[in-house]
Amino acid sequence: MNLPCSTRTMNLGHLLDQTARRLPDHPAMIWGERRWNWSQMRARVDAMARLLAARGVGKGDRVLVQSPNNNQMWESLWACLKLGAIWVPANFRGAPDDLRWMVELAQPKLLICHADYPDHADMGLPVLAIGQAGFGPDIDEALAAQDDAPLRAADVERDDPAWLFFTSGSTGKPKAAVLTHGQMGFVIANHLADLIPGTGEQDASLVVAPLSHGAGIHQMLQVARGAVTILPEKGFDPAEIWRLVQSHRVSNMFTVPTIVKLLTEDRAVDLFDHSSLRHVIYAGAPMYRADQIRALEKLGPVLVQYFGLGEVTGCITVLPARLHETGEGWTLEGSCGYPRTGIQVEIQDETGKPLPPGETGELCVTGGAVFAGYWNNPEANAKSFRDGWFRTGDLGHMDERGFFYLTGRESDMYISGGSNIHPREIEEKLLLHPDIAECAVLGMPDPKWGEIGVAICVMRGGVQPDLEAWLGPKIARYKLPKRFLFWEALPKSGYGKITKKLVREELIRRDDEAANG
Missing domain, CATH: 3.30.300.30 (ANL, C-terminal domain)
Structure with missing residues (x-):
């Protein structure tokens, strides 16, 4: 059978365009007293894309970003996507030498650096500054001179890179996982179905983790559905976070277990109304049972666990809110859930043979959420893939019903x-x-x-x-x-x-x- 073969896919930047057309006056982001609706957000992104293009950034070029959470940092993702360029966000808490390693590996065309990090700006790259700085023009001032008319997103193929997602570097130097337009389109649809079903423009999402990592992927879902993103003005302050949950009727948050623990142990959890919460997602590490029980008692049945690595963009298993329980004898205690929609998960032995329920081996995964490989690292790619399966390095077992339990990392x-x-x-x-x-x-x-x-x-x-x-x-x-x-x-x-x-x-x-x- 002869079928037309096409690898063309939607540029992820179209998500912002579509939402801006449908909900132009609806709030897109709130950061303290500053507010942007979707029409304004799209205009700022398109002006930034033109600004980057004027500095030589085009399809396939990397743009490195060193910044804590703010609207400009978030807009730079969408500007890169629309150009077909590749977003390379750093962990803003890293040292200048950490950023230098990212420069060496990714070879970016441009650096966007927050004014608070002058030592990170000295990388031998053209720089745009977020805020008034001595090392480059203020990006907001530069945007004022740019055309902000709607900009058509670049044509992209399914495997065109969109984001270099740096691993946490638990062993050796961090590696850059290549997330593509086609893969991320699957991930966004999968997250919406499995993690925050029913989310729409009536919802609000509070950012309590760096947008450079899993929280950034989570916020892409809000763009796709037109839900407003709330950025705290301060650092991590439980009282302020609970105040924002109450005042903006926040319905979902992406967190890690440590954040859930700190939020639910703080006395402020009892001082504000958090009844609007429907989905408090915790990922990045398993949550200890004692912390799980405390969170459920404080917040009610809103916890959603997912297990996933950056290389699979979170999409391995899910344990939804309805399956969390506080009582003794909970049959799913210790489980990270069942396979995500459209994902196949196996427990394999050292040869790649699938193991039966109850036997411990390495958790391996295949499906549309698996990344395209590590950037310029063939040795890591050879080690991490076997017969088309991504090897997570996590040990565990599966029960008879298909729920998975992690024992720990091989390391x-x-x-x-x-x-x-x-x-x-x-x-x-x-x-x-x-x-x-x-x-x-x-x-x-x-x-x-x-x-x-x-x-x-x-x-x-x-x-x-x-x-x-x-x-x-x-x-x-x-x-x-x-x-x-x-x-x-x-x-x-x-x-x-x-x-x-x-x-x-x-x-x-x-x-x-x-x-x-």
Whole structure:
């Protein structure tokens, strides 16, 4: 059968155009006292696209962005999309050397840099500044001289890159996952169906995480449906966040478990009306059961968990609000849910053979949300793909009904006395202790056992509990950590996640200091 073969797809920038035509006067973004409707947002984006084009940015060119959340940073995504250029957002909390690595890898044509980061602006690139700065023209002033008439989005193919999504770099330097126009079109439709069904222009979404990462993808859904985006003016302030939820009748938020924990433990959660919330999404890491119960008791049945990596743009599994429960004996305790719409998930052994329910192996995935590969990194691509499956590096198992359970990362597992130990199980039990707020368990070298477990804990109060005695009856003896340490806080990534890499580095530093007196 001869069929016409076309790889043409919709430029993602059309989502903004379509919403601006349909809802020109409806609010698109609110940031303190500043408001933009969809018509104004489209005009600013088209003016910015012309501004970038005047500086030589065209289809396939990379635009690097170093900025915290603000409207200009968000508009730069859509300007890049409409040009067919590639958006390369940095974690704004990173050091100049982190940005320099992104420059080396991505070879961007231009840097957009917030005025608060002059050291990051010195990258040998043409620069546009967000705000008044000494290193480049203010992007808002430059926009004033640009035509803001509607600009037709560039033609794109399904596999044309749209976004270089940098991984968190838990091992080695961060890699750049290539997200394409065709893939992201699938992701947006999938997220709308699985995470925030029923969302429309009547809704409001509050941004509580960096738009450079998962929160940015989540906000693309709001553009597609015409829901208004609310940007907090301050940093992370639970009282201000709950005030904004009440005043704007916020219906959805994208978060990570740490953010949910901080928001629901703060006294402000009881001072404001949050009954408008329908979908509080947590992703990026599993949520410990104790934190899950607290959040459900405070917010009601609004938690939506999804498991996914940047490489699959979040689209691996989902555990919707209706399946979350607070009671003991919850049959899905520890589950990250079932496969997302249009996604196939398997537990595979080291040869790629699918394993039956109940057996532990590596979680592998295929489907329309899987990225196109890592930018200029054939070695990582060869390691991460096998027979068309993306290998997540996460260990787990599937039950008879097709729900998945994560044991941990392959890199987190340690071997003590010849036994494989997965820290996740130990952490879950430690966090059920009423005096423990956070914890991380990792394996450290030991001359006798090969590796031993070290539990680093953050207390709620001022008295250190005897965790060895408390944990002993609840866990197999060989899994019991050999050291229990208490810190004031655990180091977190720029996206608010507890990462074993940072905890390990801090533990080594402290042990070295103690050894050297």
